[in-house]
Amino acid sequence: MLTPSAVTNAKPRPEAYKLTDGRGMYLLVKPDGARWWRFDYRRPGTGKRNTLSLGTFPDTSLKRAREKRDDWRRLIADGVDPGEKRKAERVAAADTFEAVAREWHAKFAAARTEGHAKRILRRFEVDVFPWIGAQPVGKLTAPGILSVLRRIESRGAIETAHRTRSDCGMVMRFAVATGRAQADVTRDLHGALAVPTPKHHAAITDxxxxxxxxxxxxxxxxxxxxxxxxxxxxxxxxxxxxxxxxxxxxxxxxxxxxxxxxxxxxxxxxxxxxxxxxxxxxxxxxxxxxxxxxxxxxxxxxxxxxxxxxxxxxxxxxxxxxxxxxxxxxxxxxxxxxxxxxxxxxxxxxxxxxxxxxxxxxxxxxxxxxxxxxxxxxxxxxxxxxxxxxxxxxxxxxxxxxx
The missing domain is CATH 1.10.443.10 (Intergrase catalytic core)
Incomplete structure (x- = not known):
């Protein structure tokens, strides 16, 4: 088994080499000095070998790497492939409303003025992400989005509520186009919000x-x-x-x-x-x-x-x-x-x-x-x-x- 000092003092060589800790875990020391924790295991059901990264040293300590390894070994004992589980978690994280909204914003921000793009992102961060940002975009419903808009409406920001509905609609249509949602559920919200009173910029015309x-x-x-x-x-x-x-x-x-x-x-x-x-x-x-x-x-x-x-x-x-x-x-x-x-x-x-x-x-x-x-x-x-x-x-x- 490795010791903290052995990990700290591991020096690079012309060729990458391993320092084994046991139970499938080892430290891979690369020629550039990078030190990567690795975990080798056999996939449940197939018996095929697979390797996962446990992180890099010193960001991930020897103790933390062992904790991750032991967690994954327990999953394997229960018949769960830790690699597939991690992949599913990453996919789920990439399909949350916040992740899709930020992806949409980064892709289309250039088509707007800098100030407009910042205002859209700010509305999301203040009024939307805290409530539905972590939810899978494909599972959002019209009532769920309406509840977010009602919060904005309740403070008298009627125009902001309408703009937010429009912004959410663009994100939902982007999610549909990229295969992460089946429909733009905001379309069912037309007429659900109070009608804003038209405001005109004051001007002298006499x-x-x-x-x-x-x-x-x-x-x-x-x-x-x-x-x-x-x-x-x-x-x-x-x-x-x-x-x-x-x-x-x-x-x-x-x-x-x-x-x-x-x-x-x-x-x-x-x-x-x-x-x-x-x-x-x-x-x-x-x-x-x-x-x-x-x-x-x-x-x-x-x-x-x-x-x-x-x-x-x-x-x-x-x-x-x-x-x-x-x-x-x-x-x-x-x-x-x-x-x-x-x-x-x-x-x-x-x-x-x-x-x-x-x-x-x-x-x-x-x-x-x-x-x-x-x-x-x-x-x-x-x-x-x-x-x-x-x-x-x-x-x-x-x-x-x-x-």
Missing amino acids: PNRIGELMRAIEGFTGTFPVRCALKLASLTFVRPGELRQAEWAEFDLDKAEWSIPAERMKMRRPHLVPLSSQATMLLRELWPLTGSGRYVFPGARDRKRPMSNVTINAALRRMGFDRDTMTGHGFRAMARTVLDEGLGFRPDYIEHQLAHAVREPDGRAYNRTAHLPERIKMMQAWADHLDTLRMGTNVVPIKRKAS
């Missing part, structure tokens, strides 16, 4: 109030980059995340274009933003301050990171616009409304510039340069209109369309 907002931004007393971010938000009406993570490498100021790569877009398609003369001038003014770094709007504390996701809304609050009046996302609704109902631009031009899923008559998605000449004119007209509203002259009334 021309006079837009003028007030533009004057407030012009007189903003915070930092220059934040004031520029507020102006660029109004001029380009991109999503807040696309704005705050803007990189100088994406801009061609000579061409007056901002090319946002697909990985930063919600729809995962590259997006082209024509820049008005006002937007181009603003960026040229900002360049001496932040142009040496990666981000157009770097963080206040760490210039290697983008501006915080609360900065724009905090600036709006500082200027006196509460959360029920205007939000960073509200610049999009403001532009959509006024460009359509006030300035009369074609809805498909506007929707395309908003990076929404606009499609051609044949069903294909428009490419990034579709209607570019018209969109260039629209973006310049929008910037000029904001200047007019800011100065408080020639306000264009919005004519509401008949419903």
Whole structure:
């Protein structure tokens, strides 16, 4: 039998060799110095020889290796093959809802923005895995998943409950596709949750109030980059995340274009933003301050990171616009409304510039340069209109369309 000191002092040789402990167990010492515990036995019923690993030294001590060996010998005495038992346990562990969900998330996270992917995983870790994560995905039932969703619903997070049901459905369909479940049981949960109350991002659309907002931004007393971010938000009406993570490498100021790569877009398609003369001038003014770094709007504390996701809304609050009046996302609704109902631009031009899923008559998605000449004119007209509203002259009334 081996002693702890003999195991500790086992030195590598040019060829692998064994140090036998007895009852089928031995230490395999490899030329690279690795020391592996091994267990040789004959399979119950067939008598065929098989070898299992008991772990590596020093992670697995001599005492622990012997305990595992003795446990497996008891299984063999009862007619159970320890190798088959361990294989079954591994398969079962790989087929739990949590294992399948993490596999699905790792496979498809690249198709989502980084923030979106993190939010999905966080919902699973907080609201799902603690309750059904260890259960075999193929044995989950609609009532079992509903009980998890009810917990979320009970705290008033109705929208989160619906998003979680959708996420669970994608995992279940992945499990079906990979042969680990027979059906997506979440399909039976349609209508089982309370209907969420639609929430819209607060936005100013009245021309006079837009003028007030533009004057407030012009007189903003915070930092220059934040004031520029507020102006660029109004001029380009991109999503807040696309704005705050803007990189100088994406801009061609000579061409007056901002090319946002697909990985930063919600729809995962590259997006082209024509820049008005006002937007181009603003960026040229900002360049001496932040142009040496990666981000157009770097963080206040760490210039290697983008501006915080609360900065724009905090600036709006500082200027006196509460959360029920205007939000960073509200610049999009403001532009959509006024460009359509006030300035009369074609809805498909506007929707395309908003990076929404606009499609051609044949069903294909428009490419990034579709209607570019018209969109260039629209973006310049929008910037000029904001200047007019800011100065408080020639306000264009919005004519509401008949419903």
